Amino acid sequence: MPQCLDSVLAQTYENLQVVLVDDGSKDNSLEICQQYAAKDSRIEVYHQENQGVATARNALLSKIKGDYFFFVDSDDWIELDMIEFLLTRVEKERADIATCDIVINDSKVSSDYFSKIYSKDEAVERFLYHLEFRGSLCNKLTKSTLLCNRPKFLKDISYGEDALFCWELLKEAKKVVYTDRQFYHYRMLMDSLTHCAFGPRKLSGHKVWSILCDETARLYPQYSDVAHARFCVETTLLLRDAAHCGYKKMDNVKMLQRTIKKHWPCLNKVSITSLKMKIYALLACRSYWLAGKI
Missing domain, CATH: 3.90.550.10 (Spore Coat Polysaccharide Biosynthesis Protein SpsA; Chain A)
Structure with a gap:
């Protein structure tokens, strides 16, 4: 300080x-x-x-x-x-x-x-x-x-x-x-909230991008596909963190997987992330266990 x-x-x-x-x-x-x-x-x-x-x-x-x-x-x-x-x-x-x-x-x-x-x-x-x-x-x-x-x-x-x-x-x-x-x-601290174990706090990030996605479609429809693609990327990152932390609440895991699947067409259409991330998103939806190994 x-x-x-x-x-x-x-x-x-x-x-x-x-x-x-x-x-x-x-x-x-x-x-x-x-x-x-x-x-x-x-x-x-x-x-x-x-x-x-x-x-x-x-x-x-x-x-x-x-x-x-x-x-x-x-x-x-x-x-x-x-x-x-x-x-x-x-x-x-x-x-x-x-x-x-x-x-x-x-x-x-x-x-x-x-x-x-x-x-x-x-x-x-x-x-x-x-x-x-x-x-x-x-x-x-x-x-x-x-x-x-x-x-x-x-x-x-x-x-x-x-x-x-x-x-x-x-x-x-x-x-x-x-x-x-x-x-x-x-200063990135590994014990800060950003890097804490996966749980309800991190999961609240899903709500953020759900709100932003809906508001973009309403206020800036020309960027709706980009917002859907970003929502897919952010959800993929959450799912990756959950898998790497050994998170076991499968209802929430499946909710994240459903979000990725829903918004995947926009992610595939918009150049917003790497091919590696797109492939990871697909694999994580198919196998949560595999997502934690990659």
């Missing part, structure tokens, strides 16, 4: 409201937050009994006072000019969201340092294809006015909740600006 807070407080753009929400942590996280708040008046610390990520994030949303907002996970850190750069871009282009690339575990790669501007429809397409605009919140500077319809993090979804919230923001946006600059450093 100190590295995270230090990177935020040292931003070249200084006019910040830094909101920290402690969700009933068992370690010394709250103490660290309070120590930082005592040294920097820009920090606001809020504590709640453990109610989950969704409740903590919704509490954070209710505290936003500025024209823009962004999220940083406590395990991660950001480049010192991230906010200034994205703010300059979003204001210059009169966009609603500015997004950058993410570095995973400091494995920084070369960048061409270019920017692109996307309309709402173009951003939706790239969201579904998992291209420049993906379902991560942490790498996006967003206009606070996009919260006008009060989107919320759903309490019954704890895997893929970022993608669903990004989708709600994207529905309100008119223009998105992207840069390939790698400003956000994501």
Whole structure:
């Protein structure tokens, strides 16, 4: 956490409201937050009994006072000019969201340092294809006015909740600006929720893409096939995780297999993933045991 807070407080753009929400942590996280708040008046610390990520994030949303907002996970850190750069871009282009690339575990790669501007429809397409605009919140500077319809993090979804919230923001946006600059450093921890044993939390990711698939068909029918294909890919990844973890609740396994079979025609039609993934999807539907061996 100190590295995270230090990177935020040292931003070249200084006019910040830094909101920290402690969700009933068992370690010394709250103490660290309070120590930082005592040294920097820009920090606001809020504590709640453990109610989950969704409740903590919704509490954070209710505290936003500025024209823009962004999220940083406590395990991660950001480049010192991230906010200034994205703010300059979003204001210059009169966009609603500015997004950058993410570095995973400091494995920084070369960048061409270019920017692109996307309309709402173009951003939706790239969201579904998992291209420049993906379902991560942490790498996006967003206009606070996009919260006008009060989107919320759903309490019954704890895997893929970022993608669903990004989708709600994207529905309100008119223009998105992207840069390939790698400003956000994501620390991948193997004991985090993203890598935990398969269970109800991960299974909630299926609901996310079911919602997104239905909404795409209703709001952006031109991308309906892409959404169905993405739903198939995401479900295949869930089934793979379940198989590798030795998950044994076969009713849920069969539900995932049915989803893959239902959306397979679109996956076969749209170039959204590798041939290897398509073959794996077919094999996993035929043999759950084999899916755990590959």
